[in-house]
Amino acid sequence: MSTNNTMNSPTHSLVLYSNSEAETENIGFAIGNAMNCGTLIGLNGTLGAGKTRLTQGIGKGLGIKHGQIVSPTFTICVPHEGRIPFLHLDAYRIQTAEEVDELGLDEMLENGVSLIVEWFDLIRPLLPTVDLEIQIDAPTKDSRNFAFSSKTKNGKQILNALKSKNLNQS
């Protein structure tokens, strides 16, 4: 019988709903609380979807002081030190594969640094297997849908933690 990674690692998924920035922060907080070292989280969604707001919640869950996580407009990536070290990366302005290579992200992940990537789809092929992917959609001005999918044990563990919390599920 043939086996492959897809068969061995089914995608686990979850959708959470938010009706305010505070609810989005709560979702992020729960993710940050559940995160392990060396976790790669990819965020997708258009401009203004809430990638940075969610990351601020994640930072809070990781014990980062309020106000430290901002939209990384001029810098591609910003390191933070909370309960675990993590890097907030915005791929929007990345032009070449070399720019990503120079960051040495594979090595950082192996050394236990966790990584949160906004505009993940733009650099997906340049990164190792993502633990948790989050697609953010904005059906109305104040509502947001967070569609989670995980393919690794690490990502699944975060999803299970989210399922056990009192967050808006479908």
Ligand SMILES: Nc1ncnc2c1ncn2[C@@H]1O[C@H](COP(=O)(O)OP(=O)(O)O)[C@@H](O)[C@H]1O
């Ligand atoms: N439920 C919500 N969750 C998150 N942001 C929301 C929500 N409702 C409205 N917003 C607004 O959406 C914008 C999200 O911005 P931001 O997180 O910087 O987006 P991105 O990083 O995806 O470009 C903010 O202006 C915020 O006030």
Ligand SMILES: [Mg+2]
């Ligand atoms: Mg952003």
